[in-house]
Amino acid sequence: MTIKIKAPGRVNIIGEHTDYNDGFVLPFAIDRYVEVEVSPFKKFVLTSKLYNQTVEVEKNERRRSWTDYVMGVVWALEQAGYRVEPFEMQIESTLPTGAGLSSSAALEVAAAVAIVKLMGHRIEPKDLVQICVKAEREFVGVRCGVMDQFTAVFAKKDHAILLDTMTMDYEYVPLNLNNHEFVLIDSNVKHELASSEYNKRRMECETILKTLKKRSFRDLTEKDIASLDPTLRKRAKHVLSENERVLKMVSALKDNRPMLAGCYLYESHASLRDLYEVSCDEVDFIVGYLKGRAGILGARIVGGGFGGSVLALVRKGFIDFNFEDLDREYRKLFGRSIKVLRVSSSDGVLFSHLISPGSESAT
Ligand code: GLA
Secondary structure: OOEEEEEEEEEEOOOOOOOOOOOEEOEEEEEEEEEEEEEEOOOEEEEEOOOOEEEEEOOOOOOOOOHHHHHHHHHHHHHOOOOOOOEEEEEEEOOOOOOOOOHHHHHHHHHHHHHHHHOOOOOOHHHHHHHHHHHHHHHHOOOOOOHHHHHHHHOOOOEEEEEEOOOOOEEEEEOOOOOEEEEEEEOOOOOOOHHHHHHHHHHHHHHHHHHHOOOOHHHOOHHHHOOOOHHHHHHHHHHHHHHHHHHHHHHHHHOOOHHHHHHHHHHHHHHHHHOOOOOOHHHHHHHHHHOOOOOEEEEEEOOOOOOOEEEEEEEOOHHHHHHHHHHHHHHHHHOOOOEEEEOOEEOOHHHHOOOOOOOOOOO
């Protein structure tokens, strides 16, 4: 028996570094995927077409490489009581890695669904999300929030998801952009710093709560954070203002006000650059270049930061004739090229693979 599953990457419209702070996010899944094909085998053997590697791995073996995303899922499934027998897995991807589009969560979710199906288990979608998050946090070692895995599972075509990461309540928000569209510009800066700096930001946020003796960022006000030291105050200010921007963005989308939506993107970028300090020169250059140009409504860095992609809201057709100028300037300054990715929204595995939302128990 062979099982084939694909899970999408994601773009977060707004709400960056809020998902591990009990905040709001507004992602949608894109039509770029990680696809896995899995069949029973006598050992765990994983093949990555991207890295052109076939590796035999032991259960629970951490190799500090791409195999950890799959073996982390195996580990987390077993921790949750789902037995996993050895298998052979082939991994293919149309999702660029290191571009801030969440290729790791897509791999985890595709692998988890494929393994669960191969083993004949059934699983609640929300449990599937938590198993993939646990794999990334405790096996891979990046203390991520829940947004990426949640999106790869719950996303719905033509919609973004407003997710409250405190309650896990969510609402689908139609992506009515009329004659505008989202475009991704990959800076080609791989965000290698991301995992260590990411964990550092998380620790800073924990220190903020401890210092102010609060349980959640949702209990914090601007007044509370005034007493923090300057760095922590900047971090807290980003989280508080970004949460407000998510809700304002939802209203702008619902009220059909793309110009306003664009302003929130620029505001979010400035906050990520100056307060949360997770941008880099290359990405700042791209956003700065786009700002104020006709047809560009807004732009910002997406994902964990320190490279990756810029999300721009543009008038349809605009980017085609201006992208070459940007690329030329960028190459002159940074010695590398940008890549424009036109993406559409897509379904998460819940809809594309019809995972049953019915309650099932582990074996
Ligand atoms: C990474 C993490 C997410 C989220 C973003 C920043 O993509 O995996 O959980 O924290 O960074 O918003």
